[in-house]
Amino acid sequence: MGKVVALAGGVGAAKLLRGLVKVVPPKNLFIIGNVGDDVELYGLHISPDLDIIMYTLAGIVDEDKGWGIAGDTFNCLEMLGRLGFETWFKLGDKDLAFHITRTKMLREGMTLSQATAKLCRMLGVEVNLIPMSDNPVRTKIQSGNRLLEFQEYFVKRGTMDTVTGVIYEGAEKAKPAPGVIQAIEEAGQVIICPSNPILSIAPILAIKAIKKALEKSKAPVVGISPIVGGKALKGPADKVMASMGFEPSAYGVAKFYGALLKHFIIDETDEGQKNRIERLGIKVTVANIVMRSLEDSIRLAKIVMEVK
């Protein structure tokens, strides 16, 4: 079996990926992770999207919360609060082990992709999890006259602001991390995970060399809709799509990706949009795409891998 490349954001992607690793040999799986929402807090480098994937594939994710590590505590954060720091970003104590270790690796001169690979090895995660770039790319949110840092918008203010623009700062100059382009070129299948198109996938596509490689790819590029029945399965994708002028629907997501997409998997709820999407020149598979259990994830992963 050839290489399988997956463009991935956070929670939605992680849910598909936990199924995919049961269907595809992990060594063949190349996950290109969004790092546009990386943030430095308390001097520590935090990569939320890479972490949620790593935690999920290691089996330590807190599935109830949808983020962080199962059974984690927040004692360090509580003490940071006592020292007078803001504590809206909920860093768990177990969680901190990763941020502390990653930060040390980066300070010692490793690249983010090297640090990520090493953390995966330490955790026994066998997939190739590669940040889209080792250069800093930072997603910033425009809301009217205000420009917000991504985590300020996403966590601190709980996505309450109307998104009127998104900037992928640094993307222009950023180079794909080592291995990214090669994986795309050698891929037998490219997957766009059911992540927020504008906030999680677009930062990856904002790196020109990655977009170009995907456009040239002979492998089918297959997407899975993160929107079902007009609602995001998780997070603010529907709101953001709407305020950015896209229809908040499976169709809207397909249109957002446009010619990049060869195939799109939408939920049964949205079967009525099949014809409209196909008129965009995109093949459509209709399936139950809501992943509530590992079995759901495996079932969907199999459907994704059957697309030719």
Added chain:
Amino acid sequence: MGKVVALAGGVGAAKLLRGLVKVVPPKNLFIIGNVGDDVELYGLHISPDLDIIMYTLAGIVDEDKGWGIAGDTFNCLEMLGRLGFETWFKLGDKDLAFHITRTKMLREGMTLSQATAKLCRMLGVEVNLIPMSDNPVRTKIQSGNRLLEFQEYFVKRGTMDTVTGVIYEGAEKAKPAPGVIQAIEEAGQVIICPSNPILSIAPILAIKAIKKALEKSKAPVVGISPIVGGKALKGPADKVMASMGFEPSAYGVAKFYGALLKHFIIDETDEGQKNRIERLGIKVTVANIVMRSLEDSIRLAKIVMEVK
């Protein structure tokens, strides 16, 4: 009331200091802390002796354990262990808030004394806690042919090695931190806390300018014995004294400090050593010096402050 200067190690010093702050206005108290046992772990700068003093004076210390913060958990450390790191140094989750913050401050260009002052302010600790130096001084333990890092000897190997020599690496070149010499020159009272003479106080005295300033001090330099009835109240002081060729007794400690000491406070148990110590030219006060409660600490602090 004039300035009061206290040379301090860890737990024993902290117990006296929690009494001293009830007797001396905290703003007048200048604590010169040992940083010879500082260590970098997981990329974080840890100052165990400064921390135990800070935690004690902030009222958050774990009094049962004698180190760390009350009610702390060890989830980050556990995860670091899972990632494959050694975890013999018991860093608590609350504890980490200080190490993370200190490390960030140092990386941003603050000196250790600036970072320490800021951490104290954040915690509401009003004394002047000053590391002996902003330059690195590292206490190393010689045991026969082996040279051990301090925390390797102290924590990892649990003081099981026979100490045959001690090196205060960097002390030769280290300058006293800002404020140290001035505090000593302006002091009305200088206290050598009941800390390990060789492992906690000697690193401070190894900085020549500090020793010289103490020798020139017109204020009485008063010590409190860390050894009672031939046993260290805490830690390996007795063992280390013996293996380094000093009598493991109040007398042995007095002799170790020698001419530096004007006055020494020993326990009632050791009253028999009074005359021998006085023959060294050191005045002696006999008291109950075992501090089991805050009241004990206050009582001893009053005795210390009455010495003229």
